[in-house]
Each structure stands twice: as C-alpha cells, then as structure tokens.
Amino acid sequence: MLRKCAGCGELKPKENLIKITKNYKDGNIVINPNSKIFGRSAYLCYNQSCIDNAFKKSKLNKFLKTSVSIDKTALEKMLGQKGI
C-alpha cells in the first residue's frame, strides 16, 4: 500500500515510511505506533530533509490537524533504524 510522504510528497510503500499518528482517543501524537493505535496519520521518509520539510510552517501539525507539539528529536532518532 502506498502512502504519501508529508515532507517531499512522494508515494512510497508504507513500510518505507515513518508513521506519525494522532491517537483518536486522547489526541496524543505517537511516532511509529503499533497497529493498535488508530487516528489520523502522517508519513515521512526516513531522511532528514523530509523531516525538516514537514516541520517547516508547521506542515505536519496542519496535516494531523493538531496543535500538540511533535517531538522532532524522536523522529530523527528513527533515522538510521531503517535506511532505504
């Protein structure tokens, strides 16, 4: 299944993307949730430029329709865990 990266806009298999989900229950932002967490999700490539891009002008917040701050450092820690 293809998903669109919120950074570069490319379509990629979702296994190759970092998933960021807004928990529909409490509105918390979860990075790479297991399948038990449901909610509006955004996807990002495993690369720094896509993460940087998604944080510009609060793009990721707008995408997830949230004002909760998203932990950029935690996202960056995902880099290198799965390179493509």
Ligand SMILES: [Zn+2]
């Ligand atoms: Zn990307």
